[in-house]
Amino acid sequence: MNWNVYLSGEIHTAWRQQIVEACQQAQLPVEFTSAVTDHQASDAAGDVLGEQDQAYWRDHQSAKVNALRTRTLIQNCDVAVIRFGDKYKQWNAAFDAGYCAALGKPYITLHSADLTHPLKEVDAAAMAWAQSPEQVVEVLIYTTRR
Template identity: 75%
Template sequence: MSLTVYLSGEIHTDWRQQIIQGAEQHGLQLTFTSAVTDHASSDAAGDVLGAESQGFWRDHKSAKVNAIRTKTLLEKCDLAIIRFGEQYKQWNAAFDAGYCAALGKPYITLHGAEIVHPLKEVDGAAMAWAQSPEQVVELLKYVASGQ
């Protein structure tokens, strides 16, 4: 089975690469998509629309431009992996999880046990909660191949 998997969430670790490499090692026919993971590029996404004197408006424009990509890719994916890291609050990931839930898109959360409580509603709507990229790969292997 060929699936498109959207990878959402924190951008400061290599969890995306671990999942992609694990899927390749198992020969899974998966296409991976993601938001822009280069922080500077993401922050500058709206700069083409003109300079802003206040940071709020720069962030506002860039968030909307980034949302074009995110919304489009989430709507086209078959399932999403939503990663919450320990170092930063990923409000964008929580929004993506809520959007998936509203669309009826299945998603898997990926985070450590120490943040189970603040993510109880997000995890409550998820189809699974994984604690490592390796667990995600095993879930994707089962979903894609039934093995």
């Protein structure tokens, strides 16, 4: 079986690439999908539908266009990895975790120990909490090879 792994969350570090490369090196039967990680492209996703006078409506329009991608990819994944970084609040990642939970999609949270309290409900619904990309890879190795 090939596993479809959706990578969600923080876009300012190389955690996605670390997981992808380590899984390739381990020759795991996984394919990866992700939200758009180019911040400007994501913010402008709805601009093709017309210019908006207010920032709220531009964000609203772009959020809906982005949701076409993220909802479809989450619905089609076998497992999601949801990264919460230290520098920015990842509200979209929290939404993705909630969406996974609502769909019954298993997910792994990836964040440092200092975020354990604010993410307690998100972690409670997760199948695993990892503190490093290497731990995520180890979970994927176990899951896909057993």
